[in-house]
Amino acid sequence: MVALDERIKEICKSKNMTQAEYGAKMGVKGNSITNYESGMRTPSDAVIFSIS
Template sequence: MNERIKKLRKELNLTQREFAAKIGMKQNSIAIIESGRNTSDQTIMAICREFNVREEWLRSGAGDMFIQMTRDERIAAWVGETLSTESDTFQKRFISMLSKLSESDWEVLERMVEEMKKVNRHAHP
């Protein structure tokens, strides 16, 4: 399992410190796990929950690494993760701005995007 945890961390492009922080652990704990120490059920559940990983894959390597999500589930997860950050990121400000749009604002935005797509198609045939 230690190799799969390392593979997952690398797939997510996270350092041991970043990976550990997301599941409430210290960096040295992840280093120890990746080097072969047995992993507790609590840690396995935290990894699966935080990173949307299939428990069967994590334990045995069988099947897909990640639980397949619908488009709406992926959007909801991304928005939730973005809003839970403490820093005032562009993504967070953008989501906030979108939440304030009226129906007519959405229509204007859609027309603008359609026009940008036309311009882009002509610029890159």
């Protein structure tokens, strides 16, 4: 199973989106995506639902 932080990285890369662009789609700022990818923060349930 792929960890959530790795999955977020994979999604951004596969969609050719920056963290800011992906964050805008999710309703969060780009730096939040950076923090999710680095494991510094855990996304809320609402953000996890948006990812899925």
